[in-house]
Amino acid sequence: MKKYLLTGLLAWLPLAITIWVLMSVLGALDSVFSWVLIAVQTVLPKEVGASLDALRHVPGLGVVIVAVALLLTGLAVTNFVGQWIVKQSNRLISHIPIVKSIYTSVKQVSDTLFSSSGQAFRQAVLVQYPRAGSWTIAFVTGKPSGEVAAGLPDDMLTVYVPTTPNPTSGFMLMVPRAEVVELHMSVDEALKYIISMGVVAPPTSPASHS
Structure with missing residues (x-):
């Protein structure tokens, strides 16, 4: 039953x-x-x-x-x-x-999210969070600017780390570009992977084998 x-x-x-x-x-x-x-x-x-x-x-x-x-x-x-x-x-x-x-x-x-010329949520990446050695999917939202950028090292990225299974809440992190692993999956595929808590895995990209 x-x-x-x-x-x-x-x-x-x-x-x-x-x-x-x-x-x-x-x-x-x-x-x-x-x-x-x-x-x-x-x-x-x-x-x-x-x-x-x-x-x-x-x-x-x-x-x-x-x-x-x-x-x-x-x-x-x-x-x-x-x-x-x-x-x-x-x-x-x-x-x-x-x-x-x-x-x-x-x-x-x-304007940042929906502009056709913007880069927010255009790329899914892997970052170490909440500690070193623990990885999660994040979305690149841009680069630090203004006073925030002045207090940080060069070549930093601003990323959004969504929560599971509700991706509308999450955390904003500023991480070195060298510590970010770029993914070839689309934003939609990454969101499905997050919402499903890792059950619905995206298809393997040919570029990932190269």
């Missing part, structure tokens, strides 16, 4: 987790749409606001509208006028106390 229960669990668990993640994302997008709809209703006349209230109960409409809004925003900020508006908005927010600290930090992180 225990064997059959475990086999059934393994058969349904990947699908259940996938559905749960998708439902969480869809729920978050619907919540954003509902918040925007409430904000619009407070500005428009009551008659128009009442007619818009029916849209809140249409399933999946929030996802479609948020996706279209993101697409239109992306198209808008690629031209000169859109870039000027974004620049002025950033300048305005940067003068608001408390808000500017949160917004600036989040913007710098998002």
Whole structure:
């Protein structure tokens, strides 16, 4: 009985987790749409606001509208006028106390992570952690800079060491480049290896045999 229960669990668990993640994302997008709809209703006349209230109960409409809004925003900020508006908005927010600290930090992180020209999370490596002789997978996020770099030896790398099985939490380390072992596996393969606690091993790269 225990064997059959475990086999059934393994058969349904990947699908259940996938559905749960998708439902969480869809729920978050619907919540954003509902918040925007409430904000619009407070500005428009009551008659128009009442007619818009029916849209809140249409399933999946929030996802479609948020996706279209993101697409239109992306198209808008690629031209000169859109870039000027974004620049002025950033300048305005940067003068608001408390808000500017949160917004600036989040913007710098998002620009670094999602920029096509950035190098964050572009490479998986091996580093010795938490002690010498014990190795773990990490992701290169850049190089130390500013005052931090001035207090460190030359040729250092900044790496992110994720925890298992939740890679969204982890530790930032600054290690000598000579002590970092580069891996040929992709970031996705490394994440699968971390999340599975080493059970799902990535395929062996031909370069690793050379």
